[in-house]
Structures are given as structure tokens and as C-alpha cells.
Amino acid sequence: MSVLPSERKEEPRRQGPRSTLGDEERRLYALALDHRAPLSGEELRRLSGLGRATVDAALRRLLSLGLLSVDTESQRLAAVSPDTARLRVLAPAVRELDSMQQELDLARLLYDDLATVYQGSMLRPGRPIALEELHGAEAVRSALTALARDVTDELVVSRPGGAQSGPAPQEPRPVVDDLLARGVRVRSLYQHTARFHRRTVDEVARLTARGAEVRTVSGGFTRLTVFDRRTAVIELPDVPDGAVLVREPSVVAFAHLAFEQVWAGGTVFGTEYDPGVVEETTEQVRETIISLLVDGVEDKVIARRLGISLRTCQRHISEIMRRLGARNRLHAGYLLHRRALTLQGRAAG
Missing domain, CATH: 1.10.10.10 (Winged helix-like DNA-binding domain superfamily/Winged helix DNA-binding domain)
Structure with a gap:
């Protein structure tokens, strides 16, 4: 039996995640070690008593691990110490890892440097603040009212909770009538439980008569207001009357998409008893x-x-x-x- 270098190239270098040799591979490696002189594949097969296919597979594994070396002229095989094999087989991978590590280190330095530039730009006077916390009902309402006055296309509001009879800290109610009069699309999302409150029904009837759209869903959701898909005010969890004003486009887009997904599964808030x-x-x-x-x-x-x-x-x-x-x-x-x-x-x- 011959073991040519070309035969080894056709076999993948890594033959699975095994970290140990199989019994047949150990037997052939031990035989090669015991016989100081190189052996042919046929001699190893005869000494081991194993079948040809088993020996061929085991030899390919040992060659791929560098534990056997083959003389290209005589096709005879000799055992190689594990330390020598490790150096020969793993050295290219170690060099590749070292090169990748150097590239990673350089990339980290690059991004660290750019982070400094970015932070300096974000803190530049006159640049809009991407996130701004609002604390207290008055601060939230003032921000909502100011933002709503500039709306030209759409206002969406999600209002969790049951009865919705009075102005909420996080809805620009005094401005909604003006928006509807100017042709701005106004959509409000309530929970189903709001349907069983008479004053809420009356308020919805008043708004829908002026062109507002209102739907309800059964589950909970976040209190949210989005202005022209450019700015959002989102409630702060576990902070009474607290909210965060968001101008970051990607966050605002995500908030609007979340509203749309809930809205799509909602039921139109009819004001007549059905x-x-x-x-x-x-x-x-x-x-x-x-x-x-x-x-x-x-x-x-x-x-x-x-x-x-x-x-x-x-x-x-x-x-x-x-x-x-x-x-x-x-x-x-x-x-x-x-x-x-x-x-x-x-x-x-």
C-alpha cells in the first residue's frame, strides 16, 4: 500500500473535533514507534492485523496530525514525537492567531480614538441632545405640548390603563384639537378596559368625531407619544410621572414600529354599545x-x-x-x- 502526499491533500486536515486517538490509530502509532526503521503501509497493516480500509483511515488521521512522516520516494512511514508534530502542525495556526490578535488590537485602538472624537461631537454646544430625561408631570406635559405644536403629519399616542377621562401627564391633550383641525393624523391606543368607562367613551366619541382614530387591545404596553416619526416621549419604568425625550432616529423608528405592531392587532374603539x-x-x-x-x-x-x-x-x-x-x-x-x-x-x- 502506498501513501502519497497527494492522497493526504485530498483528505481534510481536520477530521472532526476528536481530542484523542482512536484504538486503531493508537495501535498503528505504537507499532511505528516500536520499529525504529520506517515501515510501509502494508507492513503496518500486517503487523496490526487490521483491515485495509481501517488502516488507510487511521494512517490518514496520523499523517494529518503530523504523528507520522512519509518518505516520498520509498513511501515508508516513520513515527514523529508529539512535541515535534505539535510544532509542525500548530505553528501555522499560531502564526495566524498572532496576526489576527495584532489586527484586533489595532482595531480597538482605532475605535477608541474615534469614540473620543464622537463624544466630543456629541457634547458640542448647539447639538441636539439625543436623550433627555423629564421628571414630574409638569415637565412632561410642557415638553409634549411644545413638541405637538410643531407636528405637521402624524401624532401617535399609546395610553395604558383603564379609565382615560382626564388629561394624562404624558399626552398633549390641549393641543390635539388643534392638530385635528389642521388635518394632522392622530392615533391613540388604549386598553380594552377603557371601553367600560363612560367618560372615556364620551371623550373618544368627541375625538373620533373630529377625525382621530382610536383602537384598544387586551394586553399591556408602554406609554408612548411619537411626533412625526422624528421625536418620541417614552415613559420611564418605575419612575412616577417620569419620561425620556428621544431624538435618536433609530430609537424613534423602533418606538414607532412597536406602536404599529400593537396597533395592527387592535380593535376599533366604537362609541356605540355593541x-x-x-x-x-x-x-x-x-x-x-x-x-x-x-x-x-x-x-x-x-x-x-x-x-x-x-x-x-x-x-x-x-x-x-x-x-x-x-x-x-x-x-x-x-x-x-x-x-x-x-x-x-x-x-x-
Whole structure:
């Protein structure tokens, strides 16, 4: 049997992630070590007692690791010490890694230098601040009112919570009528629970009569106002009456896209009583409650996310337990988890 260099080139250098030799490879390597004189492939096959295909595969592996060397003229094989093989095989990779490390170090220096330039530009007097925190209802309302006056195309507002009867700290309500009169598109997003508040319904009726668009969804979302897709005011989580004014285009675009995705799944807020819509939205609210219960969310947190009172939330939970036939909250939790697993199984199928 001959082992030509060309045969080795056809075989990939790395033959898998194995970090040790197989039994056949160890046996052939040991035989080559025991016989100081080079051996042919045929001699190694005979001494090992292994089949030709097994020997061929093992020799290719040993050659790729540099543990055997082959004389191109005699085609005889000799064992190579692991230290020598490591140097021969790994040296090119080590040199390549060193070169890559040098390139990475140079790139870090380049970007560190550019970061200094960037920061200097951002702090230059007269440049608009990309992010600005607003604290307090008056500061938020003043910023919203000032920004709304310059809107020429579109204003979108998302208002989580239930009843929406009065001006909110984060909605430029006094300016909305003027925007609608100027032909600006105004869209507002509420939660389904806002439909069950008479003064909210009356306010929506007034705004929609002037051209505003209002939809509702069952789940929670962030309080947000986007002005002409150029500027956004987003609530600060866990900061009462706090918000952040954003002028960074990529962040504003993301905020507007988030609004559009929720808006697309919303239901038009009709101001006339429609039993079908009431039943549908009530069921969507209960499905949201079920989802939150399965996730282990507490009743008071569910109520806050859906913009309803704790008492109303617990009434919905009682109705859910009645439909499930649950004897208590623990039994309801078991049935809800089983229901969730069943739905997941159907979706996977």
C-alpha cells in the first residue's frame, strides 16, 4: 500500500473535533514507534492485523496530525514525537492567531480614538441632545405640548390603563384639537378596559368625531407619544410621572414600529354599545389574564398591567375558575398549565 502526499491533500486536515486517538490509530502509532526503521503501509497493516480500509483511515488521521512522516520516494512511514508534530502542525495556526490578535488590537485602538472624537461631537454646544430625561408631570406635559405644536403629519399616542377621562401627564391633550383641525393624523391606543368607562367613551366619541382614530387591545404596553416619526416621549419604568425625550432616529423608528405592531392587532374603539364587541373584548381580557396567571404573575400586578381594579381582576379570575371547574386557586393553576400544554401541543402538531 502506498501513501502519497497527494492522497493526504485530498483528505481534510481536520477530521472532526476528536481530542484523542482512536484504538486503531493508537495501535498503528505504537507499532511505528516500536520499529525504529520506517515501515510501509502494508507492513503496518500486517503487523496490526487490521483491515485495509481501517488502516488507510487511521494512517490518514496520523499523517494529518503530523504523528507520522512519509518518505516520498520509498513511501515508508516513520513515527514523529508529539512535541515535534505539535510544532509542525500548530505553528501555522499560531502564526495566524498572532496576526489576527495584532489586527484586533489595532482595531480597538482605532475605535477608541474615534469614540473620543464622537463624544466630543456629541457634547458640542448647539447639538441636539439625543436623550433627555423629564421628571414630574409638569415637565412632561410642557415638553409634549411644545413638541405637538410643531407636528405637521402624524401624532401617535399609546395610553395604558383603564379609565382615560382626564388629561394624562404624558399626552398633549390641549393641543390635539388643534392638530385635528389642521388635518394632522392622530392615533391613540388604549386598553380594552377603557371601553367600560363612560367618560372615556364620551371623550373618544368627541375625538373620533373630529377625525382621530382610536383602537384598544387586551394586553399591556408602554406609554408612548411619537411626533412625526422624528421625536418620541417614552415613559420611564418605575419612575412616577417620569419620561425620556428621544431624538435618536433609530430609537424613534423602533418606538414607532412597536406602536404599529400593537396597533395592527387592535380593535376599533366604537362609541356605540355593541354587545358582540363587548363580549369579544372581555374574552380577550380574560385570555390575557390566563396567560399572566400561567406565568405566575400576582393578581395586583395583573390588575395594574390591564388598567383595572384589583377587585375587577379577581372577578375575572373567579369567572375563569368557574369555567375551568377549579375547586381552588391551586387546582386552577394545575388546570391552566395543562391547558397551556395542550394548546402548545396542538400548535406544534
